[in-house]
Amino acid sequence: xxxxxxxxxxxxxxxxxxxxxxxEVLACTMPRFDIERFGIINTGNPFHADxxxxxxxxxxxxxxxxxxxxxxxxxxxxxxxxGICACTGxxxxxxxxxxxxxxxxxxxxxxVPGCAARPQSIIDGVLKAVDILEKKKxxxxxx
Amino acid sequence: xxxxxxxxxxxxxxxxxxxxxxxxxxxxxxxxxxxxGPPIWQPFYDLFKLFSKQMIAVNSVQLLLNCSYLIFLAVxxxxxxxxxxxxxSLFILSTADMFLIxxxxxxxxxxxxxxxxxxxxxxxxxEPMTLLIAVGFYLATGSFRVDEIIxxxxxxxxxMPGLFVGFILIMAIKLRKSPFDLSTSHHAHQxxxxxxxxxxxxxxxxxxxxxxxxxxxxxxxxxxxxxxxxSIISWILGIVLCLGVxxxxxxxxxxxxxxxxxxLLDICWLITLLCGGINILILMLI
Ligand code: SF4
Numbered sequence: 479x480x481x482x483x484x485x486x487x488x489x490x491x492x493x494x495x496x497x498x499x500x501x502e503v504l505a506c507t508m509p510r511f512d513i514e515r516f517g518i519i520n521t522g523n524p525f526h527a528d529x530x531x532x533x534x535x536x537x538x539x540x541x542x543x544x545x546x547x548x549x550x551x552x553x554x555x556x557x558x559x560x561g562i563c564a565c566t567g568x569x570x571x572x573x574x575x576x577x578x579x580x581x582x583x584x585x586x587x588x589x590v591p592g593c594a595a596r597p598q599s600i601i602d603g604v605l606k607a608v609d610i611l612e613k614k615k616x617x618x619x620x621x
Numbered sequence: 622x623x624x625x626x627x628x629x630x631x632x633x634x635x636x637x638x639x640x641x642x643x644x645x646x647x648x649x650x651x652x653x654x655x656x657x658g659p660p661i662w663q664p665f666y667d668l669f670k671l672f673s674k675q676m677i678a679v680n681s682v683q684l685l686l687n688c689s690y691l692i693f694l695a696v697x698x699x700x701x702x703x704x705x706x707x708x709x710s711l712f713i714l715s716t717a718d719m720f721l722i723x724x725x726x727x728x729x730x731x732x733x734x735x736x737x738x739x740x741x742x743x744x745x746x747x748e749p750m751t752l753l754i755a756v757g758f759y760l761a762t763g764s765f766r767v768d769e770i771i772x773x774x775x776x777x778x779x780x781m782p783g784l785f786v787g788f789i790l791i792m793a794i795k796l797r798k799s800p801f802d803l804s805t806s807h808h809a810h811q812x813x814x815x816x817x818x819x820x821x822x823x824x825x826x827x828x829x830x831x832x833x834x835x836x837x838x839x840x841x842x843x844x845x846x847x848x849x850x851x852s853i854i855s856w857i858l859g860i861v862l863c864l865g866v867x868x869x870x871x872x873x874x875x876x877x878x879x880x881x882x883x884x885l886l887d888i889c890w891l892i893t894l895l896c897g898g899i900n901i902l903i904l905m906l907i
Contacts, residue, residue: 482673484666512656514647517663522811525677525822528670552675552822615673 482528482554482615485517486608489527489551493544493580494570495534498594499561503533505597506604513601516608524550529607530557531600535567537575541583548584554614556587556607560600565589624704624768631702631838632695639834640664646871653875668830674823679728684825686724691832693717698839704768707846708755714839715751718744721829725817736816740804742882746889747791750784753897757784758846760904767846776850783900785847789866790892792840794885797833798870800877801885841867 492500506513507520521527524547536544548557559580562568567578580586587610590603644661651658660666678684697713700706718740725737755765761780762770770777778785794801799808805817818826844866845859880888 482670484660485663485670509655512651512658514651514659515657517659517666520810521815523815523819525820526810526818526826528674550677552677554675 482611483608485519486528486604486611487519487521487526488529488531488558488604489521489524489547490531490533491544491547493532493534493540493564494537494576495561495563499533499563502594502597503531503560503600506600511597511601513604516601516605518604525552527551528555528611529604530555531560531604532557532564532580533560535563535570536577536580536583537573538577539575541577544580544583554611554618556611556614557584558588558590558603558607559586560590560603561595562591562593565591568593628699628703631698635695635698635838636831636834639831639837640668642837642867643834646867649868649871650875653871664830668827671823671827671830676824677822678825679730679820682727683724683821684828686720686727687821687825687828687832690717690720690724691828691835693720694832694835694839698835698842701767701839701842701846704766704771706765707758707767707770707843708765710839711751711755714836715744715748717832717836721817721832724821724829728820730820732813732815732819733817735813736804736819739882740817742885743794743801743804746886747794750787750791750889750893750897753893753901754781754784754788754843757781757897757901757904760901770846771849771851773850776848776855778847780904781847781900783896787892787897788843788847789869790889792844792866793870793873794889795840796837796870798874800873800880802874802879803882803885806879 490500490503505511513520528551530548530551532544548555557580559565563570564580567576570576571578577583588603588607590599592599641661641664643664644659647663648658648661693713694717697710697717700710700713722737722740725733725740758770758777758781759765761777762773764770797805797807799806802808805815806812809815818829821829841863844863848859848862849855
């Protein structure tokens with residue numbers, strides 16, 4: 479059953495984004511792109527979320543927060559790194575406080591490149607994540 | 622026989638009809654905001670998903686309290702559909718709400734505690750009106766019993782238009798519609814108004830939502846009660862007007878900005894006093 483596929487709720491967290499990617503994420507929820515048409519709700523609550531959407535690279539301060547949010551989400555869950563900063567650290571890679579991409583602290587399932595990532599590609603990435611979510615669920619039930 | 626049938630139908634169908642109405646609600650809301658909106662069956666998908674998620678419980682009583690919320694709402698609605706006492710049903714309705722408040726305040730999260738205290742404020746605002754409506758039905762029809770209310774010659778609405786206005790108001794609070802969605806809201810997922818549901822995840826949240834669907838059907842049944850009399854046509858009229866009132870609630874939801882609890886209390890008690898009080902006074906005098 480593709481139960482998860484039809485109602486993925488996402489949680490958006492800004493690890494250390496310049497706000498460019500955040501604005502694009504918010505643009506996805508606006509009437510023009512309207513991600514709610516896929517049943518996706520932008521929740522602000524890790525307890526309700528299935529997809530963790532992170533913008534910006536991880537720095538010394540946000541690493542703990544990212545780990546905590548990830549651990550609070552009920553299984554199955556997926557992580558989407560939005561923007562080149564979240565993928566690799568991007569232009570801030572060599573800054574003294576940046577640890578690198580999101581995958582330095584938690585496992586990432588989908589990478590959405592771009593600076594800033596366009597709403598279309600964010601939606602595309604989220605929908606890819608939804609398929610992975612479904613696979614994870616299946617793997618979980620077979621265990 | 623029909624009474625037992627309607628009770629069974631209510632207990633089985635209410636969650637489905639409620640979820641379907643919720644889907645229509647979300648679609649209409651999206652259209653009003655210029656969006657495409659989720660599919661009509663979205664609430665069903667959401668419920669399925671919530672039940673298939675891992676259960677993260679912050680404590681062991683929350684699930685139990687949510688189940689009690691669901692059961693009490695089913696009992697309250699069942700009483701109306703079985704044709705018994707409406708006053709008792711409305712009392713059980715508020716008892717059910719107490720369970721939700723307990724469930725929300727059973728954990729230490731400040732968000733759900735704020736939600737719980739706001740829910741308490743909401744109860745304080747709509748409770749007088751609920752009581753007046755039950756009294757109004759008694760004064761207008763001479764009985765608290767639902768089966769006797771719907772067996773009248775003329776429908777109760779003509780005797781209690783003021784109370785009907787009041788009921789639309791408290792329905793907006795009960796259905797958690799803006800401007801009165803203080804304790805938990807269907808929009809604004811990132812804000813403190815998500816309140817009560819903050820610490821509920823997976824199945825626990827799903828149970829609460831099913832409870833809300835039972836509550837929704839109960840409230841719509843009370844709307845119909847205003848219009849139904851002994852004739853068959855009034856039943857059709859009742860159902861059509863139920864849908865009309867539901868649409869009105871969606872419209873109110875979309876055109877109003879959220880108020881704070883001072884305003885909520887002021888508005889509710891003012892309307893209770895003006896519409897409800899005067900209506901009851903007239904009913905008592907004639
Ligand atoms: S990818 Fe570009 S827009 Fe996005 S957070 Fe990094 S610098 Fe900002």
